[in-house]
Amino acid sequence: MKVTVDEDRCCGAGQCVLLAPDVFDQRDEDGIVVLLDPAPRPDLHEAVREAAEVCPAAAIEIAEGP
């Protein structure tokens, strides 16, 4: 799994941080997403998929793969 985020779209809702804190964070200065791990380990995939599905700004993209 490869994860990318779009900082310009991000609205700082923080759902991704609540669901997958090992993969996403928010910058202190403006609340915008920080991608901590673009290739998360398999046990985090479900939480990352959920984060992408519920992101209100559609700012998380996932490429599934080996």
Add this chain to the structure above:
Amino acid sequence: MAHVDDDHVLEYPIPSPAALEPPPEWAELRTGCPVATVTLPSGDTATLLTRYDDVKQVLSDPRFARTAPGAARISSDESGGVFNSNMANALPQTGEGHQRWRRAVGRWFTAKRMAALRPQIEALADELIDTLRSAGAPADLKAHLGFPLPVWVICDLLGVPDSDRDRFAHWSDTLLNLTRYDLAEIRRSQTEFGAYMTEHVAAKRAAPGEDLLSALIAGSEEEGGLTDGELVATGQALLVAGHETTANMIGKMVGMLLADRSRWERLVADPSLVRTAVEEVLRFDANPGFGMPRFLTEGARVADTDLPPGTTVVCSMAAANRDATAFDGAEDMDLARSPNPHLTFGVGPHSCLGQALARTELQAVLDVLVRRLPTLELAVPAAELRRVEGLAVGGLRELPVRW
């Protein structure tokens, strides 16, 4: 029941048969008339959207904001209600200006900052439940817990004294009520509220505290910081938003979970469901209030219909949240539903700034309630619950419970 057809212009908001039930028109509109003409309380005309994809499309479109000169008025007086108020108009609505404001304020509402408040919120919920218990059953959960908790939290965040809460409640009500107050009362109230917040900002500038307003004032000295007018309007907007929305949602959340008590029992048996249960009550709320207006400054094509520039669109996120094309078993409450991409906080650049705070408050209250009052039940039949009428934010008048 008003039948939905081409000749009939629906009045909006659409009345509901029961406090926790959606109007039957929602399902008819979604399938038969996804782009519907409605009349607002002001008498102005707007276009109502009820399908998931359409509501999401319009709310996500960065070109469109709540209002602009020429937009339909919402309420029955000339002030146009909260969405057209001076307060709303003092803040940048679109583009880079909006993004600058959003990021300056949004940094104080991150998931981590809100999660750090959780122990404090849970302790407050514990205290309020003590008071509820000593009042004895039956008691009104809205008055004892639903209202005081979020009001205290937002006052604390903004550094305004909790003892002024009766005044905030009145100012907030005059801004959010679509029908109850005359223009003179609304104007007087907005002037008082503006003066109060202006004074408060000046006091915080002179003697900063550990609160959000003091932090925003400090940030206003930097490049991209807020202007004085924006600081006052931001303080007002956060106070109003923190007042009515979560306060009413706590009552509706507990009401929905107790109306079919097997839901409550499932949570008591498995409190790990609290997080997904909160998302599901947010999706399932049939009484969310007005919805979200958008003014089309340019033409847009929605659901195969061309909407001309100058159209005021009303997005019913609650109707969209029941769209079977987006949710399996959309008419059933599933406390374990995941993912749950409901639209209750909106989507896109204007989605609710305080959503991490709202989620933290709702989860904290529900956790503590399930632990402290597992025998909780409604003290009246669910059919006897009554809605607050006329507010831009939906709620129950009271929630009588026993335990």
